[in-house]
């Protein structure tokens with residue numbers, strides 16, 4: 001596409017230069033000046049640290065055909081006549097419009113399902129992907145773990161990619177023959193306009209509890225970001241909303257009733273709800289009531305929160321036209337999600353349970369501890385930490401929850417990032433009452449090993465916070481680290497004793 005044609009679709013361009021490059025072919029879009037090569041259009045995004053537009057000269061020196069930047073960046077680094085530099089007021093909108101136009105609006109060609117909420121997005125999107133695949137509908141999945149579809153998988157850097165990468169991935173997914181796209185939509189993505197240009201046939205809201213208060217000013221601001229997914233700008237079809245969540249209730253009240261299906265674990269006035277519930281150590285069974293009829297089901301996912309995830313996913317696929325009987329018949333075979341309530345088992349007759357889970361917020365840690373209590377006959381030993389350079393205020397809350405709900409709390413490092421690991425441990429310990437004596441071990445590998453070796457037959461060791469992650473971020477370095485591998489090693493050592 002020629003630069004001139006591309007820019008014609010952007011609303012906010014302030015100034016178009018007279019430059020031969022306006023008729024040049026654009027091969028790719030880049031938001032990182034260091035990644036620019038010949039044929040690229042550099043989009044200089046204002047960020048929290050710097051304004052990318054300040055680097056237009058280096059982008060052009062690396063071969064970029066042109067740069068599009070904010071008027072502020074242009075003022076600081078005035079364009080020279082030899083360079084093709086375009087200015088635009090709203091760079092967020094501009095970037096998303098450029099990306100969507102360049103890739104020919106794939107977010108409007110795929111039938112998109114967007115899932116937002118503090119916890120459960122990855123689980124719900126996996127359930128929806130599974131149901132659609134069982135109905136033989138070609139589906140792309142995008143989220144925390146990976147972008148994948150039949151014959152393709154790529155590890156994800158973000159839960160929701162930035163606009164340029166997002167539109168490119170959606171276009172590749174559409175070109176590969178997918179009809180559906182199931183996406184986790186993070187509050188960061190909504191606040192930063194990463195999904196501008198996408199239209200959703202279904203929007204799911206799972207819940208809102210504390211997280212990310214380093215990025216959002218407060219819970220209202222966090223809620224406002226999540227609620228954006230349900231605005232007419234994005235949501236064309238139906239909203240599937242958790243009516244057991246207080247923010248979910250507010251969202252339902254703010255939308256036209258005919259656009260919403262609510263779900264609840266126990267409220268029969270909701271559109272999707274349950275009766276005859278039986279919570280078992282290895283799953284849940286009951287009767288599922290839906291706008292398309294009722295059906296008996298058995299789910300292999302443990303705990304009430306996973307039942308909520310199931311209701312959300314069933315609501316989404318029923319709206320997309322799947323048959324309720326088919327959906328119910330495949331639930332028992334759902335293979336689960338990596339790093340979510342994942343058992344580490346090296347022997348069938350292992351004397352302790354070891355569970356890896358991605359609980360990294362107060363609410364998810366509480367849910368995890370309550371759900372696992374049901375099938376751990378002995379003591380519960382919870383190994384956990386908190387991420388550095390992220391919401392500090394959740395740390396003492398997680399400390400308190402672990403102290404109250406586990407029998408032994410082992411406080412260790414998660415991803416310290418550039419923070420002093422000891423400071424993170426101290427923040428967690430602040431929430432632990434004096435009467436409780438946690439084990440404190442900064443080195444996560446040692447903490448996992450100690451917990452597994454100390455456990456008595458019947459005990460459960462919960463390794464929380466890192467789930468599927470196969471790395472640990474120490475400072476700015478990313479090292480290989482996988483809770484499951486360390487757990488397996490420690491289990492082998494335990495068996496030899």
Ligand SMILES: CC(=O)N[C@H]1[C@@H](OP(=O)(O)OP(=O)(O)OC[C@H]2O[C@@H](n3ccc(=O)[nH]c3=O)[C@H](O)[C@@H]2O)O[C@H](CO)[C@@H](O)[C@@H]1O[C@H](C)C(=O)N[C@@H](C)C(=O)N[C@H](CCC(=O)O)C(=O)O
Pocket residue numbers: 031032033034044045046047048049050051052053055157158159160161162186187188189215
């Ligand atoms: C808060 C946030 O989302 N920050 C993202 C943001 O960083 P920033 O605003 O500080 O960027 P910046 O460093 O000021 O740079 C601004 C722009 O200038 C460009 N630049 C910069 C320097 C240079 O020399 N040349 C250049 O072109 C950068 O590429 C960037 O486009 O833009 C960066 C570049 O695209 C991202 O890497 C960074 O993600 C950070 C690392 C991050 O961790 N984000 C997490 C919190 C995140 O987005 N998480 C959500 C939610 C997960 C959940 O729900 O749990 C997710 O969707 O993954």
Ligand SMILES: Nc1ncnc2c1ncn2[C@@H]1O[C@H](COP(=O)(O)OP(=O)(O)OP(=O)(O)O)[C@@H](O)[C@H]1O
Pocket residue numbers: 117118119120121122123124144159184206207305306308309339340341357358359360363364365367368467
């Ligand atoms: N519906 C839910 N309500 C509360 N907690 C949940 C729910 N679903 C999952 N959890 C807990 O939260 C953890 C993370 O779940 P999941 O990965 O599905 O959420 P997510 O919203 O994708 O998280 P992230 O924003 O970090 O990507 C799980 O490991 C589990 O402990």
Ligand SMILES: N[C@H](CCC[C@H](N)C(=O)O)C(=O)O
Pocket residue numbers: 159360386387388390414415465466469
């Ligand atoms: N998507 C979450 C991941 C947290 C995972 C945890 N292991 C950590 O590093 O804090 C976030 O960006 O806050």
Ligand SMILES: [Mg+2]
Pocket residue numbers: 121122143144145159184
């Ligand atoms: Mg996720």
